[in-house]
Amino acid sequence: MPAKDWQSISNDEWKERLDKDAFNILRKEATERPFSSSLNNEKRVGWFACAGCGQILFTSSQKYDSGTGWPSFVDAIPGRLETKPDRTLFYTRTEYHCSRCGGHQGHVFDDGPAPTGKRWCNNGDALVFVPEDSLT
Incomplete structure (x- = not known):
């Protein structure tokens, strides 16, 4: 389905497609509780995809343990995420979302490890993990 078709899906259709937590994160820009996602401890080789x-969006080699309670990545697959300023708190953060469906994923910070210095801090409920061995 082309990106423009994904972005034209109504909220009612998204509610039918997603569970409540994923809907609130992806479509309402909510944030899950820290340390609540099983993806924090995911260490298998594979890919992290938009749950919408x-x-x-990310490869397992880009993931690292930031200690923050959310799945974190040093980089993203080019062209898969778009950013925008988020001014919902008392300071401006950089929010990012899936470039195909527009689903909110998380925020990117400048406190990550080398080589990028970035921490792509993602909501686990906004992702699904696809293990490499499931494709063989």
């Missing part, structure tokens, strides 16, 4: 449309 299935677009691959």
Whole structure:
């Protein structure tokens, strides 16, 4: 399905497609509780995809343990995420979302490890993990 078709799905259709937590994060820009996602401890080789449309956003080699309670990545697959300023708190953060369906994923910070210095802090309920061995 082309990106423009994904972005034209109504909220009622998204509610039918997603569970409540994923809907609130992806479509309402909510944030899950820290340390609540099983993906924090995911260490298998594979890919992390948008829970809304299935677009691959991160590889397992980009993941690291930031200690923050959310799945974190040093980088993203180019072209898969778009950013915008988020001014909902008393300071401006950089929010990012899936480039295909527009689903909110998390925020990117400048306190990550080398080589990028970035921490792509993602909501686990906004992702699905696709293990490499499931494709063989």
